[in-house]
Every structure is written in structure tokens, then in C-alpha cells.
Amino acid sequence: METDNKNNKNNGRGENGADKSDSAHSFGDSITDYNEIESNYTLHLSDKWDFQPGGVYHWSSNGTQIRPYLRLNYKITPVLSTGIRYRHDFNMYETKDTSGEEHRDSVRRVDIYLGYKINPKWSVGYQGTAYKHVDDDYKYKNDKTWAMENAFTLRYKWNSWFSQYIEYDYLDQQGYYEGEDNLSESRYRIGMTFTL
Numbered sequence: 305m306e307t308d309n310k311n312n313k314n315n316g317r318g319e320n321g322a323d324k325s326d327s328a329h330s331f332g333d334s335i336t337d338y339n340e341i342e343s344n345y346t347l348h349l350s351d352k353w354d355f356q357p358g359g360v361y362h363w364s365s366n367g368t369q370i371r372p373y374l375r376l377n378y379k380i381t382p383v384l385s386t387g388i389r390y391r392h393d394f395n396m397y398e399t400k401d402t403s404g405e406e407h408r409d410s411v412r413r414v415d416i417y418l419g420y421k422i423n424p425k426w427s428v429g430y431q432g433t434a435y436k437h438v439d440d441d442y443k444y445k446n447d448k449t450w451a452m453e454n455a456f457t458l459r460y461k462w463n464s465w466f467s468q469y470i471e472y473d474y475l476d477q478q479g480y481y482e483g484e485d486n487l488s489e490s491r492y493r494i495g496m497t498f499t500l
Contacts, residue, residue: 338364344375352379360391367397377417387417393435401441410438424461431455445478445485452476459497467497 344358353376360371373391380386391413398406413435421427436450437443444451453476459469471493477486 338362344373353377354379356389362393366399367395369396370394375415383421385417385419387415387419389415389417391415399442401439402443403441405441407439407441409442411435412438427459427461429455429457429459431457445487445489446476447485451478465499467499469493469495469497471495 340360340362342358342360344356347355347357349355356375356377358373358375360369360373362369362371371391371393373389375387375389377385377387393411393413395408395410398408400406401409413433416432417429419427419429431454433453433455434450435452440449443449453473455471455473457469457471459467461467471491473491473493475489475491478489
């Protein structure tokens with residue numbers, strides 16, 4: 305589950321979901337409209353290298369996306385690791401491009417990862433992401449065909465097969481409010497991971 309905080313003003317009390325009485329940053333402005341299930345398989349290439357093909361099934365009020373990916377991980381030390389992933393997001397629904405035509409736009413993205421194990425139960429992570437519309441007729445709210453994100457995660461591992469996490473993402477200037485683009489936007493996530 306993920307909760308999106310759209311420019312801290314999206315609690316549905318004002319025009320376009322804006323909060324008329326309070327423009328302050330708060331969790332009271334959050335909405336939940338984003339869900340995904342991820343599956344992957346790790347192939348251990350050596351004691352330091354892993355290859356991980358996988359995919360994400362995503363659904364929201366807009367529709368569904370299929371997101372296959374390939375990830376390569378490297379263990380720098382027993383507690384420090386890094387990785388890189390290429391993912392292609394296929395929309396199963398149509399959206400309007402900048403000229404007003406409807407198409408099924410797709411997105412190409414590259415993620416870099418850095419993880420650190422604090423101890424056997426706790427870990428922290430960073431994920432940097434760059435992504436771009438396949439069709440140049442689509443633009444993000446930053447008025448570009450590409451955008452970037454930065455995510456910071458704190459994870460607790462209950463046992464060998466279950467962990468939970470919280471995450472803060474800075475989504476660059478992709479926010480939109482009352483006709484104004486290029487606004488800073490953040491996202492907060494909570495999630496669970498099952499390892500089979």
C-alpha cells in the first residue's frame with residue numbers, strides 16, 4: 305500500500321481536492337490510491353553478484369500497469385550493497401497526451417540502489433530513479449518528458465521470510481495545484497515483503 309501526499313493539499317475539502325483552510329504539510333492531506341504486487345527471482349552468480357528478473361503488477365483508479373524488470377546487485381561488503389535496475393512500465397489504459405489525443409503511454413526507467421544493514425534486523429536504503437515517457441507527446445508536471453525521484457527506506461526484518469518498511473520519496477517538481485505546475489511533491493509508503 306502506498307499513500308500519496310500530492311503537494312500537501314489533497315484532502316478533498318476544496319477545489320481540485322485542495323485544503324482551503326490549511327496549506328501546511330501534514331499527513332491529514334494524504335490519500336491512498338496506489339497499489340502494487342511485486343515478484344522476482346534471485347539468481348546467485350557468485351558470492352558478490354546477483355541477477356534478479358522480476359515484475360510489478362500495479363493498479364490504481366487510473367487503471368493497471370505491467371512493469372517487468374532486470375536488476376543486477378553487487379555486495380560491496382557484508383553490510384553494504386548496491387544495484388542497478390532497468391524497468392519498462394506498460395500502461396493497460398489510455399491517457400491523454402499534450403495534444404489531447406489518447407494513447408497507452410509506456411515509461412522506461414533506470415533505478416540505482418544503495419543499501420546498508422545496521423544489524424540483522426534493521427536496514428536502510430536509498431533508491432535514485434530516472435524515467436522517461438516512450439512517447440515524446442507525453443509530459444510530466446515538470447513540463448519535461450523525463451523526471452527523477454529519490455527514495456529513502458527504513459526496513460525491519462521480522463524473520464527469514466517477512467519484513468516491513470516505511471519509505472519517503474521526493475518526487476522532484478512534478479506537483480500540480482490550481483493550474484500551477486513544477487511544484488515539489490512527496491510520497492510516503494508503507495509496505496511488506498514476503499520471501500518464499
